[in-house]
Amino acid sequence: MRALGRLIPLAAAALTLSGCLAFGSLDKRGTAIDEGVGTLQNRAILLNLARASRAEPLYFVSIGNVSAQAATDLRLSSPQVIEGPGLKHNDTLNELTFNAAGQFLDNTTNTNFQMGVYTTKDFYTGIMEPLSLNDVDLLLHQGFPRELVYYLVIDKAKFTNPDDPKDSFFVYNDPAMEGPLSLPGPDYKPTFAAFQFVIQLAMTTGFTTEVPQGGDSSDAKTADAGPSTIGAVQGPSGKGAPGAINFVLQPPKSDKAPSARLCFELSMASRAHTLPMTGLDLLQLADSQAQADVAKGVLTDKKAKERMPIYCGAEGSRGNKQAIYLPAPIGKYYNIQIYTRSIYGIFNYLGGIMDRPAADIPDLKDYNVVGEITPPGPILSLKSTSGQPCFTAARYDGQFYCVSRGPEATSTRQIFNILNALVALKQSPGDLPASQTVLIAP
Numbered sequence: 001m002r003a004l005g006r007l008i009p010l011a012a013a014a015l016t017l018s019g020c021l022a023f024g025s026l027d028k029r030g031t032a033i034d035e036g037v038g039t040l041q042n043r044a045i046l047l048n049l050a051r052a053s054r055a056e057p058l059y060f061v062s063i064g065n066v067s068a069q070a071a072t073d074l075r076l077s078s079p080q081v082i083e084g085p086g087l088k089h090n091d092t093l094n095e096l097t098f099n100a101a102g103q104f105l106d107n108t109t110n111t112n113f114q115m116g117v118y119t120t121k122d123f124y125t126g127i128m129e130p131l132s133l134n135d136v137d138l139l140l141h142q143g144f145p146r147e148l149v150y151y152l153v154i155d156k157a158k159f160t161n162p163d164d165p166k167d168s169f170f171v172y173n174d175p176a177m178e179g180p181l182s183l184p185g186p187d188y189k190p191t192f193a194a195f196q197f198v199i200q201l202a203m204t205t206g207f208t209t210e211v212p213q214g215g216d217s218s219d220a221k222t223a224d225a226g227p228s229t230i231g232a233v234q235g236p237s238g239k240g241a242p243g244a245i246n247f248v249l250q251p252p253k254s255d256k257a258p259s260a261r262l263c264f265e266l267s268m269a270s271r272a273h274t275l276p277m278t279g280l281d282l283l284q285l286a287d288s289q290a291q292a293d294v295a296k297g298v299l300t301d302k303k304a305k306e307r308m309p310i311y312c313g314a315e316g317s318r319g320n321k322q323a324i325y326l327p328a329p330i331g332k333y334y335n336i337q338i339y340t341r342s343i344y345g346i347f348n349y350l351g352g353i354m355d356r357p358a359a360d361i362p363d364l365k366d367y368n369v370v371g372e373i374t375p376p377g378p379i380l381s382l383k384s385t386s387g388q389p390c391f392t393a394a395r396y397d398g399q400f401y402c403v404s405r406g407p408e409a410t411s412t413r414q415i416f417n418i419l420n421a422l423v424a425l426k427q428s429p430g431d432l433p434a435s436q437t438v439l440i441a442p
Contacts, residue, residue: 033111037063042392045419046403050396052351058344060118060127060423067112118427126426127343130155133320135425136340137209137260144418145374147203147364148411152349152418155341157198159184159334162307162323167332171195175353175360184330196362203367204279205324206268209260210312262322262338263312270369283309286325286333307333343422350415353380364411381409392416 040063048058118124131153139149154173161167169184171194179191201207269280290304299307307323310316322336341349353361361378383402390402391413403412 029111033066037066039392041420042403042416043394045416046392046394046401047396048347049350049354050394050399050401052347053354054351054397058347060123062116062118062427063114065112065114123426124344127423128345130342130345131340131422133209133260133262133340134211135422137211138425139418139421140209142421144414145364145411146208146372147199147367147374148379148414149418150199150202151362151364151379152346152415153340154338155345156339157195158337158339160337161332162303162335163333171198173349175356175362184332192362200365200367201279201282201324203369204270205282205309206265206270206279206312206369207322208263208265208268208312210263210265211258211260212317259317259319261310261317261319263314264309264322265312268369268372270367282324282327283311285327286323289325289333343419343426346419346422350380354382375407375410377408377411379411380415381412 040061044061048060051058136149136153139153140146151173156170156172158170159168167184169188170190172190172192173195175192177190177192179189179193181191181193181197182189264283266280266283269283270278286307286309290299290308293299294301294304305316306318307325309323310318320338323333324336325333358378361380363378364374364376366374366376381404383404388402389405391405391409393400393402395401403409403416
């Protein structure tokens with residue numbers, strides 16, 4: 001009987017342990033799943049960058065529903081006990097035997113999640129289409145450095161002289177185009193240095209995007225809104241008794257989001273930088289030059305208005321174009337048209353940078369813009385040595401890639417954030433095929 005007495009505390013301890021194992025670790029398991037999903041997403045982006053650096057196809061995966069289960073099965077029984085009246089040694093006639101069925105604690109946990117590969121037409125159409133100004137506007141207002149966003153999303157820019165359409169030239173965001181900066185003209189040679197100059201010009205003049213407040217901009221189309229509908233409005237009205245139903249013609253509702261536009265934000269126009277003139281001076285020069293041309297009779301008011309910069313918050317829109325006056329030695333107006341990349345193009349752009357020597361990777365700079373700090377350093381910082389703290393790491397085709405947790409890789413980690421958000425924006429429930437369930441039972 002004393003054996004039974006000792007068994008009771010053991011059973012209580014086992015019950016307490018089982019409750020801790022099965023149910024007390026819910027927070028830890030949930031956190032582990034959260035961290036695991038983040039690790040998977042970051043490594044998937046890093047692997048695609050590695051593939052892009054080798055001109056290989058890109059693959060996009062996603063985690064669907066995640067569910068965890070826990071079950072505890074505790075079985076306890078007393079060890080074999082022989083008890084009975086007049087029990088003697090080797091006497092089996094008076095034995096009462098409690099045959100033990102076994103003692104065990106079965107604590108089972110498992111995690112189910114669905115993983116899909118994005119291979120649909122709609123998904124690839126979304127990531128291969130150039131980003132719209134609305135997409136760029138979303139990124140510029142999430143706290144990412146403007147310069148970093150411009151390097152990622154701008155593929156090229158076209159400068160056109162409104163007085164002479166033949167006087168036009170492109171600048172390309174391609175670090176492989178080596179060479180010094182050259183001025184527009186017959187001997188103009190497109191180099192990456194020209195694009196870096198344009199980035200500097202954009203940063204110092206407060207070049208950005210905005211969605212005009214108070215409704216759609218003038219670029220927003222309402223033709224896609226659909227036909228007008230007849231709706232029933234119930235309640236007090238100018239005519240009829242209270243509660244009567246009156247049928248009114250309702251205007252069409254548009255699902256089209258207000259269109260973003262390019263503009264210059266004067267509060268972000270820098271006064272101290274390496275340009276011959278400050279960004280603010282360049283904008284003021286465009287205004288004064290246009291007004292002077294009107295006074296001379298060279299331009300009409302309408303033409304002058306088309307050549308004046310559009311400031312953020314002002315009326316009017318030119319869509320994907322802006323105007324700026326470049327001082328001597330150029331001394332001309334130019335309309336600037338921006339061409340954006342697709343998400344697929346951004347991956348390939350970054351993959352091309354990974355293949356270049358570290359000295360040729362573009363650097364971000366801080367242009368002393370009020371209220372805007374850009375962490376200086378290379379756009380993309382990847383190390384190929386192990387044994388150091390990594391934000392994310394992966395081995396592909398015999399090469400080890402590591403994104404450091406240090407300040408030198410701040411922009412790189414922000415790029416992962418941007419890419420993850422952009423890919424998610426192009427996903428829809430129909431993009432995922434029938435998913436397979438993967439079972440992990442630790």
